[in-house]
Amino acid sequence: MDFFKFLKISFDALAWPIFALGYPLVASIRAIETNSDSDCRKLVTYWVLFSLISLFEHAFMGLLKWVLGWDYVKLMIVCWLMIPRFDGAFHVYNNFVHPCLSIDLQTIINCFIKLKDLFAKKENFLTEADKYVKENGSEALEKLISAKVLLV
Structure with a gap:
């Protein structure tokens, strides 16, 4: 039973940094070294959305601490944005962020x-x-x- 508690604590402590920062960091370095424009564009899009999520979380931390499982919701959102098969970051940017930036x-x-x-x-x-x-x-x-x- 203690082993499972240890696994849960380890997952809670390591999942966010590994999925939100570690993998995108490695992918960004790989994209820079291979000089891939499409990968760079997708990763820059991810980092823009990651910073927007961080700003949102910082601004509304008082409310978000009352949301049960916010850390897990945030982890799922970041995974969806980051996984190349889904192209979630590109989709969110094109449908939500870009229209807001193009307002006169x-x-x-x-x-x-x-x-x-x-x-x-x-x-x-x-x-x-x-x-x-x-x-x-x-x-x-x-x-x-x-x-x-x-x-x-």
Whole structure:
């Protein structure tokens, strides 16, 4: 029984570094030495996604510690991204990361402007409601709200 506990502890401690760092490192060195453009492209894609996963994990570590088995989920994701037969990294990059990078900067700016306008309208509503209460009293506002609720 102790042997199985030792195996589990060893797997937990060694699986992530071997699968996420060891194998891709060896494959990267091999791709550089053989001067293979397709392998280099796939491995660079893997390293980009690996860094995004690491950034995500760092940013949301407080939430992820509550997810049961996050380490195993992360290990499965990394294995899927790394195994050449699946080309998972290339697939994820082409379908998710690249479309996000090709978004026009002006489109993003326009989205933020629309959000700012939306919040400005909310503040204007609160300001107008405050003015109405000062002019007519809170009872008048309550009557107005209840009349509108009955109409709907």
